[in-house]
Amino acid sequence: xxxxxxxxxxxxxxxxxxxxxxxxxxxxxxxxxxxxxxxxxxxxxxxxxxxxxxxxxxxxxxxxxxxxxxxxxxxxxxxxxxxxxxxxxxxxxxxxxxxxxxxxxxxxxxxxxxxxxxxxxxxxxxxxxxxxxxxxxxxxxxxxxxxxxxxxxxxxxxxxxxxxxxxxxxxxxxxxxxxxxxxxxxxxxxxxxxxxxxxxxxxxxxxxxxxxxxxxxxxxxxxxxxxxxxxxxxxxxxxxxxxxxxxxxxxxxxxxxxxxxxxxxxxxxxxxxxxxxxxxxxxxxxxxxxxxxxxxxxxxxxxxxxxxxxxxxxxxxxxxxxxxxxxxxxxxxxxxxxxxxxxxxxxxxxxxxxxxxxxxxxxxxxxxxxxxxxxxxxxxxxxxxxxxxxxxxxxxxxxxxxxxxxxxxxxxxxxxxxxxxxxxxxxxxxxxxx
Numbered sequence: 001x002x003x004x005x006x007x008x009x010x011x012x013x014x015x016x017x018x019x020x021x022x023x024x025x026x027x028x029x030x031x032x033x034x035x036x037x038x039x040x041x042x043x044x045x046x047x048x049x050x051x052x053x054x055x056x057x058x059x060x061x062x063x064x065x066x067x068x069x070x071x072x073x074x075x076x077x078x079x080x081x082x083x084x085x086x087x088x089x090x091x092x093x094x095x096x097x098x099x100x101x102x103x104x105x106x107x108x109x110x111x112x113x114x115x116x117x118x119x120x121x122x123x124x125x126x127x128x129x130x131x132x133x134x135x136x137x138x139x140x141x142x143x144x145x146x147x148x149x150x151x152x153x154x155x156x157x158x159x160x161x162x163x164x165x166x167x168x169x170x171x172x173x174x175x176x177x178x179x180x181x182x183x184x185x186x187x188x189x190x191x192x193x194x195x196x197x198x199x200x201x202x203x204x205x206x207x208x209x210x211x212x213x214x215x216x217x218x219x220x221x222x223x224x225x226x227x228x229x230x231x232x233x234x235x236x237x238x239x240x241x242x243x244x245x246x247x248x249x250x251x252x253x254x255x256x257x258x259x260x261x262x263x264x265x266x267x268x269x270x271x272x273x274x275x276x277x278x279x280x281x282x283x284x285x286x287x288x289x290x291x292x293x294x295x296x297x298x299x300x301x302x303x304x305x306x307x308x309x310x311x312x313x314x315x316x317x318x319x320x321x322x323x324x325x326x327x328x329x330x331x332x333x334x335x336x337x338x339x340x341x342x343x344x345x346x347x348x349x350x351x352x353x354x355x356x357x358x359x360x361x362x363x364x365x366x367x368x369x370x371x372x373x374x375x376x377x378x379x380x381x382x383x384x385x386x387x388x389x390x391x392x393x394x395x396x397x398x399x400x401x402x403x404x405x406x407x408x409x410x411x412x413x414x415x416x417x418x419x420x421x422x423x424x425x426x427x428x429x430x431x432x433x434x
Contacts, residue, residue, distance in 0.1 A: 059089065121139050122208055123137065123142075123144070124140055124204065125149070125166075127152075127166075127203045129201060129202075131166075134197070134202060136149050139207070143207050143209055144207075145182055145186070152167060158180070158181075162177060165177060165190065166205060169190060169192045169203075170194075171193050171194035172191075172193070173191065174190070175189075175190045180418075182418070182422070187210050188207050188208065188209060189207070189210050190206070190207055192204065192205050193206070237269050240269045241266060241270050244262050244263075244269060245266055248262055288328035288331055290326055290411070291328075292324050292326050293324065293325060293327075294324055295318055295325050295358055296321055296322075296323065299318070300316075301333070302336050302337060303316070305337070307337065307341060307344065308344055308354065309344065311349070311350070311351050313352070313353045314356075315353065315354070315355045315356070316356045316357075319359045319360075323360060326433075327433060332407065332411065334403075334407065335404045335408065336370070338401070338403060338404050339370045340354065342400060346372055346375060347373070348374065352372060352373050354370070355370075355372070355425065356369070357371075365432055365434055367431065367432055368433070369429065369430050369431070370429045371425035371428040371429075372426065372427050373425060374426060374427060375426065376420035376426040376427055377420065377427055379420075382417055385401050386401050411433065412434050413431060414432045415431050415432075416429070416430055418430055
């Protein structure tokens with residue numbers, strides 16, 4: 001590099017001019033000495049020209065190699081050269097700077113899109129033409145209840161149809177998936193779009209949880225129906241109860257044969273009013289007043305209410321001990337009481353065990369399972385247990401579980417029934433708090 005000045009355009013031009021002049025003089029005078037010196041200058045010019053071109057090619061190759069290796073800090077020297085080569089090397093350096101800025105912008109955009117993918121609740125899975133997973137986000141892994149998603153073969157645990165649906169769905173198609181996970185029943189919508197990523201065609205599969213949407217619509221329908229029915233029934237029964245009570249207090253009715261009949265009307269109408277009033281609670285829950293509270297303290301309070309008889313063992317495992325939930329503690333207390341009472345009724349007079357386990361997931365969601373070893377809920381009625389007024393008990397109202405689900409919805413959570421036998425328990429309700 002110390003002799004790069006020999007290859008400059010000015011130096012080579014001077015050498016060529018001197019060589020041509022000396023060579024011309026030698027030829028004109030037929031002087032071998034001058035001819036040799038002039039020819040030597042011309043040869044040196046050719047050699048320097050070739051070296052200069054090779055050096056220029058080498059510099060371009062070095063710059064391109066550095067860019068190819070993601071080294072955008074490489075710069076060519078500009079000192080000691082003529083204006084032409086300086087301009088060329090400045091251009092190459094500027095090209096390197098622009099490529100570096102472009103790469104930084106690309107990295108920032110990739111991080112930006114990755115942050116978006118990591119925060120949205122929509123699951124995204126990118127597949128190549130061989131159905132290999134190129135990219136996925138945390139939401140997709142969570143919706144599929146998997147620790148990680150590397151291949152579509154992992155979906156075979158939910159049945160061959162689930163994995164096949166992911167492999168065969170085409171761009172523009174929509175489908176629904178329904179399968180059982182460790183957290184309950186999953187209801188997902190699946191659709192696909194096609195695009196090109198790094199010159200390769202890919203399919204982007206989009207997953208959404210429609211369970212909440214379906215539950216919300218169903219719950220809203222039942223609440224509206226309940227409000228209409230209770231309103232109409234109360235409007236019809238209340239006057240009958242009031243009029244019959246008035247007649248019972250009249251002296252000309254007391255002691256007559258009419259008294260017993262009117263009393264029966266009054267007691268029946270009063271009982272019907274109380275019955276309808278219990279259903280009214282389902283459609284008129286108080287507005288939640290959420291606040292943070294320790295789950296263990298609330299469960300210990302419930303344990304001290306003596307709602308679990310002596311022949312049934314109640315076990316609680318809260319991890320960690322200071323696990324907190326942000327919700328309305330009064331509503332959550334009522335919900336746990338309903339679930340524990342259901343477990344007690346299921347076990348009956350036999351010795352049994354109720355097990356409550358709570359823990360925090362990596363996504364900061366809190367999961368609480370309420371399990372018992374009483375008779376399992378039959379599969380043919382498991383899908384209807386959250387339907388308002390549905391009950392298999394002789395004297396049941398069918399409100400308890402419906403009310404529990406409504407409380408969880410108001411608390412921005414979910415409640416679902418796991419398959420019988422999960423973790424060795426006949427019945428397990430799983431609660432998820434966001």
